[in-house]
Every structure is written in structure tokens, then in C-alpha cells.
Amino acid sequence: MKDAVFKLKANENPVFLRITSAIFTRIAASSTQLEAVNAVNLMTGESCCVVVDTVLKNVLREAYPADGYVDRSFQITKFAPVAGKRYATFDVKEIQVRAEQSPQAMSKTATESGGLDRVRAGDYEDYRKSPLWRKIKRRVLKRDGKVCRRCGGKATLVHHRSYTDEVLAGNNDEQLASICEGCHNFIHKDENGYTRNPEETDRLLLTRDESAAFPVPEVDLRLRWRKDPPGWDRMSAVQRQAFECEHGRLKLLHWLRLGKWPDTTRRLLRSHHGMTDEQIDTEVAALRTQKMQHRKRQ
Ligand SMILES: [Zn+2]
Ligand SMILES: [Zn+2]
Incomplete structure (x- = not known):
């Protein structure tokens, strides 16, 4: 049946879809609005209308800005929410489909590398400006009471300990840590300004350093503003x-x-x-x- 509404099930069986429209709002009943996309079920060839959960919508929009997911084929697996989490999680892989052949997964296999690839591909700047990230950041700062994980001072930033799709979609805040600007610079760069390796960064994040040591301030009464000391x-x-x-x-x-x-x-x-x-x-x-x-x- 054309245009059947297709709801992805959280049963860990992947579905293979080619998305053929941008996400739109579908009025299912006078009181129910659903977000959906038009798609082709690659296994059966049927056209269908797929209900898109908030999480899946965010994953698609973040990974493919400006509706770039349209006319692409995906293997989508929905997992039931784990205990204590409100949202189901999705594993979204773009796949290549050759005519007359069953869908073939592209080289991207692990969800983990999927997230990291995108971050490396330069989409991360867009991500950081997205309403989704602002929302996640606000939530994490609130969770931590705006306290920096390393020094216990006032945190203004949120650091990623991992860039999996789950974390980027806002389904795993465990990998996010509130941090202050100075500690963030410290854990990412060594004293010569070189980027530290991820293990070192993570180790320093988790090593508490509440030291209040500081260089003796120089007071210059001619200056209206205080000058920052070296370091x-x-x-x-x-x-x-x-x-x-x-x-x-x-x-x-x-x-x-x-x-x-x-x-x-x-x-x-x-x-x-x-x-x-x-x-x-x-x-x-x-x-x-x-x-x-x-x-x-x-
Ligand atoms: Zn700090
Ligand atoms: Zn960071």
C-alpha cells in the first residue's frame, strides 16, 4: 500500500530505506502530530512514510545538514532505551545500493567511527552551533551544577570524552563533562601548545586539581583593566x-x-x-x- 505509515521498531532488526523527502510534520489525528519522511523500503521496493523520532531526526539533521539525507540510502537500527534513559537509540549507517542488489553497507561500520568521521570532516563547527548541542550543553552544565570536573571552580564549557553518535545525538551524557575554560585548555594542550593525545586528555580531566596557586599579581594603577598574567x-x-x-x-x-x-x-x-x-x-x-x-x- 502506497504511503503506509511505517514505524521503526526497537527490535534491533535493521531496516533499509532510501529517504525521498525532507522531514515534514504529518497530522495523524486532530490531536497528534508526527514528524515523518517519505522513503522507499529497499527490501520490498514499497514507498512508505516513516515516522521519525526526535533522536533519529537529530542524528539525520546533524549528520546531513540542509536536508542532505534526502535521496540517500540508510541502514537504520532502533534499540530500546536502556534502563533509566527516556530515549531509544539509533544506529544510522549510510549505505550504497546498486541496482538489482541487496543493500550493501558502506565502509563505515562501527557507530563510534561514524561519529568521529563526521567530527573530523569539519561538520563539528556546525554541530557546535546547533540548537541540539546548545540544549545538551545546558543540560550537562545543569546536571553538574556548573562545577568544573577538574578544579571544582565554575564551569562554562562541556567537554566530549567521546564522539559516538549516541553522545552527539544527546543520548549519552555520561561521556560529557562540565569544565572551565582554563582546565579545558590545559587538558587539550601541553605547555608547548601541542595537542595532547586523547588518553592523556582524559587522564588529566579525571585527575582532580584544586590547587589555587597563582603568580603574584602586578598592580598597575594606570591601567583601567587588569592585565592577564602569563599562563x-x-x-x-x-x-x-x-x-x-x-x-x-x-x-x-x-x-x-x-x-x-x-x-x-x-x-x-x-x-x-x-x-x-x-x-x-x-x-x-x-x-x-x-x-x-x-x-x-x-
Ligand atoms: Zn577547571
Ligand atoms: Zn574538550
């Missing part, structure tokens, strides 16, 4: 925060040395930096001496 790119969120806090403290002490807003400055040093008046006086005196010695040397 800032690779400093963890914890280190960056400690550095900024110390820079702020030194700046207040310098203002006090110059007699600027003494009341406010002193109050901030007490409340924000937990200093006593004695400590403040000692440090301001030390800065004065330092400055005088510096002038003498010049």
Missing part, C-alpha cells in the same frame, strides 16, 4: 578566581597607600578580604617601603 589561558577557574581576588586586594592596598578613599578602601579590605586594621597598616607600610626602594633604584 592565564591554562589557569583553572579556581586559580583565576584566587588571582583576581589577590589582585583586588593589592589594588585596594595601593589606593590606601596613596590615600585614596581611605574609609571605603579600609572597609572593603576588612569585609571582602578578612583583614584586620593592624594587618592593613603593616601591608600598606610594606608597600610604601617597596615603592621608595623602587624609586631609588631607578
Whole structure:
């Protein structure tokens, strides 16, 4: 029967389809809308209308932007959702079909390499801009409470430990980790700027480093903005925060040395930096001496 609605079953039996239209919304009943594609069942030669689940839709759209899946043939296997997951997973392989022959899988075999090939092929930039990825990223950051996996500071990025189709489609968040910018740079590049191998990257991601060590900030009161110290790119969120806090403290002490807003400055040093008046006086005196010695040397 032409245009029969065909629902993929989660029974691990692959279906062989040539997709012949872009994904469209089909009104099945007045209250039910389905997303579907027109396709040809390659085993039987029948035309059919295939219901496309959200996950399958995302896999197709991500792998073949701009409806590039139209007029291509696929081997699609649907797996039932694993315990605790809401979504079924799909294994989608593009296949080559020769006339009068049964479908023949292309060289891409493992789902894993499928995902990675696409990432390497340069589609990854498109992927990172996609609403799908933004949604996954938001979900993962929320799951982790925006805490960086490595340093425990504030995470702003999500790192992929693997690029399988499952992960890219948003069906396996276990392989995604919230991370801060500095730790992300650190785990991917070594001190000479060379890309680390994936094993090393993964090892460093999972090695907790909560160190707050940072270079002594240089305060330049002529500058409106604080200058980043060398190595800032690779400093963890914890280190960056400690550095900024110390820079702020030194700046207040310098203002006090110059007699600027003494009341406010002193109050901030007490409340924000937990200093006593004695400590403040000692440090301001030390800065004065330092400055005088510096002038003498010049
Ligand atoms: Zn971090
Ligand atoms: Zn990464």
C-alpha cells in the first residue's frame, strides 16, 4: 500500500530505506502530530512514510545538514532505551545500493567511527552551533551544577570524552563533562601548545586539581583593566578566581597607600578580604617601603 505509515521498531532488526523527502510534520489525528519522511523500503521496493523520532531526526539533521539525507540510502537500527534513559537509540549507517542488489553497507561500520568521521570532516563547527548541542550543553552544565570536573571552580564549557553518535545525538551524557575554560585548555594542550593525545586528555580531566596557586599579581594603577598574567589561558577557574581576588586586594592596598578613599578602601579590605586594621597598616607600610626602594633604584 502506497504511503503506509511505517514505524521503526526497537527490535534491533535493521531496516533499509532510501529517504525521498525532507522531514515534514504529518497530522495523524486532530490531536497528534508526527514528524515523518517519505522513503522507499529497499527490501520490498514499497514507498512508505516513516515516522521519525526526535533522536533519529537529530542524528539525520546533524549528520546531513540542509536536508542532505534526502535521496540517500540508510541502514537504520532502533534499540530500546536502556534502563533509566527516556530515549531509544539509533544506529544510522549510510549505505550504497546498486541496482538489482541487496543493500550493501558502506565502509563505515562501527557507530563510534561514524561519529568521529563526521567530527573530523569539519561538520563539528556546525554541530557546535546547533540548537541540539546548545540544549545538551545546558543540560550537562545543569546536571553538574556548573562545577568544573577538574578544579571544582565554575564551569562554562562541556567537554566530549567521546564522539559516538549516541553522545552527539544527546543520548549519552555520561561521556560529557562540565569544565572551565582554563582546565579545558590545559587538558587539550601541553605547555608547548601541542595537542595532547586523547588518553592523556582524559587522564588529566579525571585527575582532580584544586590547587589555587597563582603568580603574584602586578598592580598597575594606570591601567583601567587588569592585565592577564602569563599562563592565564591554562589557569583553572579556581586559580583565576584566587588571582583576581589577590589582585583586588593589592589594588585596594595601593589606593590606601596613596590615600585614596581611605574609609571605603579600609572597609572593603576588612569585609571582602578578612583583614584586620593592624594587618592593613603593616601591608600598606610594606608597600610604601617597596615603592621608595623602587624609586631609588631607578
Ligand atoms: Zn577547571
Ligand atoms: Zn574538550
